[in-house]
Amino acid sequence: ENLSLNDPNPTSKDEQKSFAEQCTLKHFEDENECDDDDQKSPRIVKIQGSTFNVRAGENYAKNKQKAPSLNSLYEPYCTRSFKSGKRTECIVESLGLPDCAGRSMISEKFRGRTEYEFVPDVLVAHFQFPFSTNIMKSSVDGEGGEIVFYLRPTELFMEELEKPENEQSAAVKLFIKWCNNCDSFEMRSRFKVMGLVRNLKKHNLGWIAPYNGKPVLVTNSGSVHRGVMPIASTSACSEDDKPSSNSGVRFIEIVSNVHAWVYMAKKGFLTMIPKFQNMQIDVGMTIEAREDDEMPECILGSVGVQYLDAMNVPRIPEEMQVDTLSPHIGSSYESNSTTNGGGATANGNSYLISPTKRMSSFFKKKSSSASNNDTIS
Template identity: 30%
Template sequence: MTSTLPPPSFERKSSEIGFDLCETLWKRRNGLGKHADQNWVPRCFTFHGSILCYYDEEHFDDADPSRPRGRIDLARDETKASFVDVQKQGAPTQFLVVLQIFVLGGIERKWKMCANSKGQQQRWFEALKFFDGPPDVDVGQQILDALSIGGQQTPRSRAKTNTFNKTFRQLKRNSIDVFAANSSSNSFEEEQHKRTPELLFFAVNVAMIIARAGDNTFFWTSVVLVNILLFKALKTSLKKEVKAAVDDDEDEEPGLVVDRSSNKSVPAAATIPRAKPKAGSPLEEFLKAPNQGFLSAAGCRELAKNLNCFEKLPHSYWNGDGTIFNVRMGPNYKKTGLKKPSKTSLYDLYAVDFVRTEERIRESRDVFKPPEIPGITDVPTGHSYIPPMIITSCSMPVNEPSLFNSTDDGPSFNVVFYFVISESTRAALKDMDSAPPAVRLLGEWCRRAENEPQFRGRFKCMCILDEIEKLGLPTPIPGYNGKPVLINKSGAFFRRETYIEQTINVHLFAYIAKKALYSIQPRFPKMCLNVGFTIEGKEDDELPECMLGVGKLLHLDPGKVDDDLGLD
């Protein structure tokens, strides 16, 4: 069969744009699209290292490299490449290349691609065939990397360690499942649970055969009995699944301390650099002094006094200025609605981390080792429930959100802010009765948020884009610049020995909000984003509000995130 479709055009040489291969291939559509009349479409494919991507566009010049339609790392998945030189029905050419992707021993999906010549088919087949088989997991080297002297790891070694940890946790879960299935006390129950689908299948078929041989009354009696059997079986199965889910989540309760020391593979502040202090400034000279780097207590305090003393560095961060945010003012805010600039933040920014993960980070210490800052984290605040450090971690979806298939997890950009208590706040805590209302409100939130969801839901996030009018954003978005968002059901609270962590799961935000965030991802490298957090004040004795902590994110580039953690 000869295709009537016009052949797609080729791209320019791959070496000119930094790829091992970059060409146009025919791609067979997946999902419902494979049943369409035109189920083969020309796509631009790129291959670099072990990363295979394809784009909506036919030409690479028209595509956004940071937003492929499909992406797979062949070094991290079990795959098998094959080719066919026989014309398949509906295929545009006879030069077919098939990539099979396996999960737990079974084929999860296939990528079918048609080349336009025998030579092009051979190039792509040889490139993909090189990665055939299961991923290569060098466990010994990963253990050495995880235990490297001083905890200093390269981005590549951190990625290997992260892969090892995920593999180890999966093996551990599998071992527990096997043990439970073979336990003498539970073996019969587990075996019966596993055989439930087979028993249902057998019972339904037997019932249909018997019913067919009987009269009408016997038929409907059989239908009722089969439905009763199915209902009881499904109810029993559902109870077991709910119980298993509850058991799995018990160690994820916000107030329960779980030892995850084996997962602390990445030092805090290792994934994104700070911007540079202005050349020749007193701050630059101060930070050059021995033991006065920006990760020291003295350096942290000095940086908090020099909020504007920096030179912008692409894909970096700096301390944010809390006074640019408008917050609630009293008295009688409910009537007046008055807002004015906040006073200086209660906590100073210590560091930021920015990484991409295949699953959202549920708690920062699952990936990062919490900072230990002599002179700050080891000095009590005078109130056991108010910590010297507050961590705020935010997980944003990488992929375009779906209106009909919402999920609370998936590939994520994770931003982690580490804030340390300011000298002025520490001084105010010495006499809580005379402390400013915002400090007293902070104390109430730290004390009550762990056990009172409504009070925990007073945590607010606010974002201000610098020079937003120059970014050309869609009309609704600028109107929300600086507007607060209450973190209620999308947040979780963790109390640890030297810090409190408040998480924000953007996967749980409304569809429109997620869609807006996704739409501006390509503009991230042009943005200077001020991200601030505060506690909502309601009554007069809780006002005026004051920013809890603020960080300034400078020209974040999603394309650099994988390199930061060495995921590829």
């Protein structure tokens, strides 16, 4: 079942639910759970944050020391993959959130918190990539694929938020800071992604070895949507699962648009797409620490994407792609040249979010420059 922002009529709601089910990938807690029928089928496997090396400090600027991450702050509970004729602006607005936002796994104390109200109950990582590119024509949109990871807080993270601030880990403090200020380019662009391809030699991909597992900062290709998913009366959740307050489900959706990369970077990515169906790719996400007191970094969420045939997935109907964001959604699109340095207000456009009130305003869309590529960190 889905929680939906749009309150669609019964017919469109049924269509939305049907499409969401079609594009949802199988999830496994462990690769050993896969039976013979699943050995080469598209699937998502839970992996440990320690799969990835992250900035460790001390004096990182000089020593460049990295170490395996501690356990992830969030964990995947649903993944959807589909094709699109144009990019889906905000997937939460278009498809809602899956199965009660995984709230049966989120403590009542966390859901009903009055502190850290910008920290999401659900973190949505939305990746969009093209199926073709043209050296003569720059484009930030078009035919392509999309994959969406829905993550919920781990017990570790929920326990961390209950501690006094002076006892919280550096990574938790940094993530709280990012959540509070991700409407600014300066903070939003500290979100980074790591892709670790297993068995490079097997796939004749030796050329990406220097970059394998290295973080990429999502800068000019990134945007953020955040808001509160109203619950109202939905049959998707049992009475026991519904929160005691009228806060709804707080979410942040971070979008990475590969369409906006420069030509050579897109071309390199495109050569890999046909190989995805035979590959196992570990994906990790974190917020970049830059000062020693922000280290060690910790993986936000990590997931194993295995044997994904990106060309053979359902196509989202264009009428299901919402072009106009509802007042429940806030968005940030500032480019580096226009950022004013952060905070909850940018470029004169007010941004408001409250766990107990509907959002009354949202950012005007500002297109990011497509001439600058995301950067290796």
